[in-house]
Amino acid sequence: MAHDAWMLRLAPLAFVLLATQVAMPVAMPAANETPVRVTTDSGAYCQELVVRIAAQPNPGSDIRLLAEEGKRLCETGHVRTGIAKLRRALRATQQGS
Amino acid sequence: MVLWWNTAGALDRQVEASIRADATALVERRRAGDIGALVSAIEDRLALDVANEALYLLLGPDNRRLAGNLSAWPVEASGEQPWMRIPLERDGAMTEARLLRVDLGDGHRLLVGRDVAEKLRLRALLSEGIAWAASASAGLAVLGAWLLRRALENRLRPVYRTAAAVASGDLSPRVPLTERGDEFDKLGATMNAMLDRIAQLMEGVRGVSDAIAHDLRTPIARARAKLEEAQASAEDEAALRAAIEQGIADLDGIARVFQAVLRIAEVEAGARRAAFRPTDLSPMLADVAELYGASAEAHDQHLVAEIPERLPLVGDRDLLGQALVNLLDNALKFTPEGGTVRLAARLGPDAVEIAVSDDGPGMPEADRRRAGERFFRADSARSTPGSGLGLSLVRAVAALHAGEVLLTDTHPGAERPGLTVTLRLPSA
Missing domain, CATH: 1.10.287 (Helix Hairpins)
Known part of the structure; x- marks a missing residue:
């Protein structure tokens, strides 16, 4: 009985949630399709960013530290976090120049 | 819906605006330089994308990948619509991307987009908040409606009961009134007045x-x-x-x-109201006075008429004439030989008054209240011929003209006080 009462109470909520999901559906891949993948969440891209930073003239010590931290994170398997640090370092070099 | 449009909907519009601006800038870059400049611009954008949301894919005329961070050209991007949502794999997890396709015109094709995973999470949170708020509002509305309905039922129950009792044939119950004097009391009072009137008519x-x-x-x-x-x-x-x-x-x-x-x-029944016309009663009163003057003389009575030059009003001349004839008939009938009947008309500021006075036995106060009921005859009139309908017609004619009939003593305090019947009608 208590379960039924909860179901009754949550019915309007479920209705509204369903309505919003129907109004803006989330895309799902077809069963026989290989989904598109993001190629920049990889160790190779980490290396590419490291090379880019190294090519910048006279990066400051803070930037160097940030870049090294990013590189280390990539090497220890925390690729996305490492890439974020490297990107931040790269942005800092460009803002500095 | 408005709340949704202003919150969760705004997130989608923000993403689309960002993509459109990015795509426009890249197209401008392609127009300004060669394809290499566009490739360089895309790589620069990806390198500086700290939020890790930007998505690009540039294909050459031979469908060769020139730049970008998408692994393949999605099936959805080959459709007719330039905007699309696609599923996206990221670190082994599925998320969603919003993309805009741009045809660069020389066989090169470009996709510009954003990973909207964060936006989707935020949208879900907002949706849940809106859903809870809507549910709470709906609950309060239902509760309010229920309370209002119960209050209405409680206030209207006496009216239902009274109406049901009347419908079953008992005209005696009345709606009990409270001291609040609100709309329901007004309804009850009106219904009681209606029932009183119906009972009186019955x-x-x-x-x-x-x-x-x-x-x-x-x-x-x-x-x-x-x-x-x-x-x-x-x-x-x-x-x-x-x-x-x-x-x-x-x-x-x-x-x-x-x-x-x-x-x-x-x-x-008011059926004669259509015959209402602006009319002057003076000539009609003079004619009737002349006719009844001769009749009075024949019975050794006197008829004195005081009629002004003009008595304008809107009404049915024939009915008013019939009412006057009834009044004069009554007055002459109850006036003894040698007595005087007086017909006096007067034009007031807002009414015409026609008074017929006699020297007869008069009418007791109790009988005056009943005078005008059909077939009612006072005890003192039992010996005189008549049907008891004359004054009924006079009252009905007065009511039809929104007027009134007043009964007073002609000689207050006298042994034979006589009776003065005054017909008071609104003037034109």
Whole structure:
């Protein structure tokens, strides 16, 4: 009985949630399709960013530290976090120049 | 929906605006330089994308990947619509991307987009908040409606009960009123007034039925008895003929009573209001006064008329004439030989007053209240001929003209106070 009462109470909520999901559906891949993948969440891209930073003239010590931290994170398997640090370092070099 | 449009909907519009601006800038870059400049611009954008949301894919005319961070050209991007949502794999997890396709014109194709995973999470949070708020509002609305309905039912229950009792044939119950004086009390009071009026009308109808049965039975029985007696004992044809003529006269009298009752009913129903015209009563009063003056002289009575030059009003001239004739008939009937009947008319600021006064025995206060009921005859009038319908017609005519009938003593305090009947009608 208590379960039924909860179901009754949550019915309007479920209705509204369903309505919003129907109004803006989330895309799902077809069963026989290989989904598109993001190629920049990889160790190779980490290396590419490291090379880019190294090519910048006279990066400051803070930037160097940030870049090294990013590189280390990539090497220890925390690729996305490492890439974020490297990107931040790269942005800092460009803002500095 | 408005809340949704202003919150979760705004996130989508923000993403689309960002993509559109990025795509426009890249197209401009392609126009300004060669394809290498565009490739360089895309790589720079990806390298500086700290939020890790930007998505690009540039394909050459030979479908070769030139730049970008998408692994393949999605199936959805080959459709007709430039905007699309696609599923996206990221670190082994599925998310969603919003993309815009741009055809660069020389065989190169470009996709610009954003990973909207964060936006989707935020949208889900907002949706849940809106859903809870909507559910709470709906719950409060239902509770409020239920409370309101119960309060209405409680306040209207006495009205239902009274109406049900009346519908079942009992006209005596009335709606109990509270001291609040609100709309429901006004409704109850109006309903009570309506029931009082219905009861009064029912009583009137019952009284008229009884009166017709009682007052017409006597003349019909008398006429029948006379005809029976003539049939049994008439000695010659002349006596028989005289008895038949008497019978016809009696039946004519009964027919006149019926006609009077029907006319009163017609006037009370307002059927004659269509005949209302602007009219001047002075000439009509003068004519009637002249006619009844001669009749009064024949009975050694005096009729004194005081009629102004003009008495304008809007009404039915014939009905008003009939009412005046009834009043003068009554006055002359109850005025003794040598007495005076006075017809006085006056034009007031907002009403015309026509008063007919006599020197008769007058009418007790108790009888005045009943005067005007059909077939009502005061005890002092039992000995004079009449049907008890004359003043009923006068009252009905006055009511039809939104006027009133006032009964007063002609000589207050005298042994024979007489009666003055004043017909007061709104002037034009």
